[in-house]
Amino acid sequence: MALSFLQYSKGINPELTSQAVILVCTVMICVGLLEELIFRGILFQAIISRGTVIRAIYLCGFTFRFGHVVNLLRGYSPVDQLIQLVAAIAIGVTLGYCVAITRSILPGVLFHILFNVSGSLTNHDPLWDTVLVALMVVVLVPYIAYLHRVLSRLPHLDDEKRAVLATAAPTT
Numbered sequence: 001m002a003l004s005f006l007q008y009s010k011g012i013n014p015e016l017t018s019q020a021v022i023l024v025c026t027v028m029i030c031v032g033l034l035e036e037l038i039f040r041g042i043l044f045q046a047i048i049s050r051g052t053v054i055r056a057i058y059l060c061g062f063t064f065r066f067g068h069v070v071n072l073l074r075g076y077s078p079v080d081q082l083i084q085l086v087a088a089i090a091i092g093v094t095l096g097y098c099v100a101i102t103r104s105i106l107p108g109v110l111f112h113i114l115f116n117v118s119g120s121l122t123n124h125d126p127l128w129d130t131v132l133v134a135l136m137v138v139v140l141v142p143y144i145a146y147l148h149r150v151l152s153r154l155p156h157l158d159d160e161k162r163a164v165l166a167t168a169a170p171t172t
Contacts, residue, residue, distance in 0.1 A: 003111075003115065003136055003139065003140075004111060004114035004115040004117075004118050005114070005118060006118075006132050006135065006136070007115075007118040007119050007122045007132060008118055008122055009128075009132075010122045010123045010124075010125050010128050010129075010132075011122060011123045012121055012122060012123070013121060013122060013123050013124075016121065021121065024117065024120045024121060025117055027120075028113055028116035028117045028120055029113050029117075031112075031116055032109055032110075032112035032113035032115075032116050033109050033112075033113070035064075035067055035112060036095070036105045036108045036109045036112055037105065038067070039060050039063065039064045039067065039092065039095075040060060040095055040096060040099045040105045040108050041105050043059075043060050043063065044056045044057075044060045044096065044099055047059050047060065053100050053151065056096065056100070057093060057096035057097055057099075057100055058093060058096070060092060060096045061089055061092035061093030061094075061095075061096050062089055062092070062093075063092075064088050064089065064091070064092030065085045065088040065089050065092065067088070068081075068084050068085060068088045069081070069085075077126075079126060079130075080126060080129070083126075083129055083130055083133050084133075086133055086137065087133045087136055087137075090136060090137050090140045090141070090144075091111075091115070091136075091140070093140075093144055094140050094143060094144055094147065095107075095108040095111065095112070097144060097147035097148065097150075097151060098147070100151050101147065101150055101151050101154065
């Protein structure tokens, strides 16, 4: 959750009116809920029903980036888009592990809403955005490895799925 607040270090966009802030918050709540329902809800469950937990986590994580290509229509530059795609993959994989561990999309929904709101209310600075994404990846890669270990030790996994996790350990 702390990652969602890093964006405030860029400062709040002073051009936003109170109505714009309310609209942004409303839209981002809907977007966060909808994206989590699609990627970590419906898609995750469809993949896991035919495959492994790891396959569901990584396919949903990498597929999540495609949901953000639409931002090209919002005027994002190719560099901005690349930054967002890298962040989407790292966040998508992390949230996939959270769903596998908690069996709930709610932590991901909350993170997604907070992250989207903070990104929409703060100033846009390509250099600072790049630094924040790099910092996010540096934090999330070891966290993903930690979540993988936590997931592999959960009692609700049957022996076959635990064996798959043991052989699919991410490297850091």
